[in-house]
Amino acid sequence: EDEQEEDGEEKDSERSEEQLKGVLDEDTAAEGLHTLGYSAPGTEYVYLHLSLPGRELSDISILSGYIHLQKMDLSSNKINDLSCISHMPYLTELNASKNELTTYFDFKAPKSLKEADFSHNQIPKMKDLSAYHSLTKLLLDFNEIEEIRGLEECHSLTQLSLSHNRLTAIRGLQNLPIRILNLSFNQIEKVNELKSLKALRWVDLSNNKINSLQGLEGHDLLEMINLEDNQVAELSEIKWIEDLPLLRVLNLLKNPVQEQDGYWLSTIFMLLQVTDLDLKKVSAEEKVAAVNELDPPPEVVAAEDHRTHVLHNSEQPQRVLDSTLPGVDEFYPMLVLLGPLAGGRRQLSLKICRQFKNFFRFGPCHTTRTAYFGEVNRLDYYFISQEEFDKMVKAGKFLATYNYSGHRYGLGRDTVESIAREGLATCVHLEIEGVRSLKNTHFKPKYVLLVPKDKGKYEEHLRRTGLFSRPEIEEAVSRVDMYLQINQDFPGYFDAVINTDELDEAFTELTHLVKVHLGL
Incomplete structure (x- = not known):
């Protein structure tokens, strides 16, 4: 009986532990x-x-x-x-x-x-x-x-x-x-x-x-x-x-x-x-x-552009270009007019070359864009295909190239050399991208910024030409501020700045600058 009681207690204890677990x-x-x-x-x-x-x-x-x-x-x-x-x-x-x-x-x-x-x-x-x-x-x-x-x-x-x-x-x-x-x-x-x-x-x-x-x-x-x-x-x-x-x-x-x-x-x-x-x-x-x-900075783009042209030119048969090499006393003379689209660069370049025909000749750049109304091939630009442009780059034919508004532009070595052989200075017009590239070469041109101060008038002028789309006009107007900002941030980057709101007045001022430069 005692054993049975003990067994019962053990079972109750186990059951209790089971319940409490x-x-x-x-x-x-x-x-x-x-x-x-x-x-x-x-x-x-x-x-x-x-x-x-x-x-x-x-x-x-x-x-x-x-x-x-x-x-x-x-x-x-x-x-x-x-x-x-x-x-x-x-x-x-x-x-x-x-x-x-x-x-x-x-x-x-x-x-x-x-x-x-x-x-x-x-x-x-x-x-x-x-x-x-x-x-x-x-x-x-x-x-x-x-x-x-x-x-x-x-x-x-x-x-x-x-x-x-x-x-x-x-x-x-x-x-x-x-x-x-x-x-x-x-x-x-x-x-x-x-x-x-x-x-x-x-x-x-x-x-x-x-x-x-x-x-x-x-x-x-x-x-x-x-x-x-x-x-x-x-x-x-x-x-x-x-x-x-x-x-x-x-x-x-x-x-x-x-x-x-x-x-x-x-x-x-x-x-x-x-x-x-x-x-x-x-x-x-x-x-x-x-x-x-x-999205390289402009200076990096220009430096890479210059490196490319030096590299490709070095691969070509070399010849001495006496006429455009820097002399003992001074560099080969060049006049570069730059500024925003249709802001007077083309007209003033051609007029100054006619005014000083015994000193300057206009050097047209090459471009892959099509001609605007009134532009003449070989007079305003050499209009060529992208394929031709690329071939000229690889052949070392350019001093400087740049991109603008989706098109390629380039200043040819032969263009400058042919003018120099006649004993004349070269006058060209470029956008700021081309100037940055040209500043990497051994040439030391005089850079004259032609920029309109009245943006409203400038915008209306672009519209009246009927040559440019709305995005092209907006970009050109925005670049007016960009040019002026560069002139403010980098004193001496341009040798002179001329307001082109009135082209006749601008031409008079440019003529005076050229006379002073030439000692006339």
Whole structure:
């Protein structure tokens, strides 16, 4: 009988242990209490924090009596019911990650709750959180959520993480103050709905199906964008983020766009503010290389132009050009008239050469554009094809070349040499791009800037000619300011500046300058 009683007691004890397994008791709770301090009302000295991670807990109902708790860590347990939190009005931080929850916030809202972590659970739907006005951080990673909802009234929410869920679209985030957003490892295709998140600073959209960056524009505070392993295929998509002033980190690894020719330098060029691209530091040298290749400064263009012509000319049979080499006392004389389109360069060049025909001859440039009405081949320009122009470059036939308005222009070596052999000085007219190139040669021309001061009158003159499109007119007028700015920023860059509002007056002034220069 005694043995039977003992067996019965053992079975009852085992059954009791089985029932209590996973149930939080006071002793275990006491082990997790720490951080003594005054209660929120300030009337008692109590434990404020509770940490019970990894305790195999499934029933924590005993915590209903722990009303003063402010921070609680219950991660890595087997909890599926958090109703006890309804009795914790002062709770500010809750970590319930890695449990067996199928819902969240299924309790009366603690008014001061600021941070909540429900990641690594089995939550299929988001709930209405309109009562949680103080919530600043919400983590819901590794759940089964298909739609973002219930956050409309969370006006304090600054960090939201929903990675590794089943989202297919971004909705329900309009005008929230979110600064940090993690939506990685979902099935999202578009990011248009991010437009209203003006406080956004850090966004992780990696491992989705995104093919366009539209929606990321206008985020002036955005510093980091992670788009690794998506479907962005075109470099043109970078335009949506190129004006973000604080963007410093961008990750486009494992996107088709990486296979585009020139991807690395092109992306750096469009995003010069970025310091880290595709998990690599962007060096200052790479930024310089990107600018020099894709939009080089005028001086770099001119220097490269000069290098090209010297190189190609050196490959040709050499001959001594006595007539244009710098002499012992002075350089071969040249007069260069420059200024904006149809601003009087052509007329004044031809008139000055007629006025001083014993000193100057006009040297027409070569160009790939077609002749304007009234222009004559070999008198105004040598009009040639792009193919012919390229052949002349490779044959070292040019002293200087430049691009303007989509066309190529070049001052030929033979043009200058043929004039020089007659004992005359060469007079040419160029745009500023040609001047920059010519300044790299051994020639030391006199540069005279011909520029209209009355832009309205100049614009009307361009319209009346009927030769130019609206974009061409707008560009020409804008270059008036550019010429004047160069003259202001670089004193001495031009030997003289003449106002061409009235061409007769301009010709009189130019004539006087030439006479002084020639000692007449």
